[in-house]
Amino acid sequence: MPPKTKQPERRPSRPVTITAVIDPVAALASENLDDSLYLYDTNKAAGSTGFGTPELHSRVTKGDTLLWNVIPLECETYAAITDIEIDPRVAEPTRKVYPGTDIVFWTAEVKQDLTEPLRYRISFLLGTVTTPFTPTARPALAGPADQAREGR
């Protein structure tokens, strides 16, 4: 099928979702998350990179709503984001739950355009362990890329 000629204007009516796929069993067994965390986002078309690694660089622009959530590979093991630490001048993530459930997501609005990638720390609670798991490698938010915009 030929590509559609008319592309809808990209209004961020749907958040840029950053999904952490976690293998909680492997993380609990090895007591670290470095080889058991796969990050993805929904902004590949805008030029996000590092898919499937803990070093995802998400392309975002000022005004975007961000949403972080978790998909555990083993749905009987608890896995949730417990904290996101990022420069508050850029975003102030808050913890929320899907209405009527206790399943956590985090959300924030991007307050300014970024000229350089901004790394942040994301921590998870897994199983019944009370100490949060934080991967050594850091994901980042990155500003809009000119060449990525042309590519669409």
Added chain:
Amino acid sequence: MAQQHGIIVLFDVENALRTRSLAGNTYWFDNMKLFGSTGEGTEHLVTIVPGTHFMDGSQATEQVLNWLPAALGAIPPTVPRNYLAEQERADDRRTLDQLASLNADGGVSDTDLKRLQKRVGKRARKPAGGRGLTAAKLLDVTGKTTSSAGAYNYPAPVITDITGPAVTEKIMYPAQYGSPDMIYDGWYWAATVDTSRPGEYPYTMHVQLHELIEQNDEMIWESVDLTCESTLKITTDPKRNGFTGAGLGLLPLPAVPATG
């Protein structure tokens, strides 16, 4: 029997609908990384299927595969699948309650009306003869009512078939099963594997995504059928005793249990 394989496929639905292709838009996982699966989290997953055989060469274990699709950027599968329906009903109840209290007050302000209208939201119809999705209120990715076609939560991708060399060569026998487990909508795909012929066998997964389109002032779910590929790697080892590492036989237990 060894543990069952869970193969999770994460679909970048937005990108797949935009490019009308699953190339580069699927991410595959399984629970066999420790046993030698490769390509976890990429679209080039090779799922290891470790089989065993008896001394005469006959198959000693059967392996079972299960496939679980999920949509990237949607409400995650940890939220029960009936969540959307529950949420819709709860929302309608709240709207009705508020409507009732408006009448009681006597006066109706524009802002009240607007708020209620927003809550009523929009419903998407399924195309005539279509299957899979029920006509339901549109919810956004946080579970709130939305009337914007650009904000709806992507429905979970639906596997419609599994084909390819792994099937035609009778390495695996996939089928769709019904299940009382609501998390996966009561339906899932599973297969048993013949592990007597080691090798790498590709297979094709047929998937239906759903795109919301506006037609004659109506929202309609349009199904988009796409395919993607993955591979099974079958190995077979002699069946051995898990306690001794040696051949089959009696367990090395003392003839008389130790006392105490």
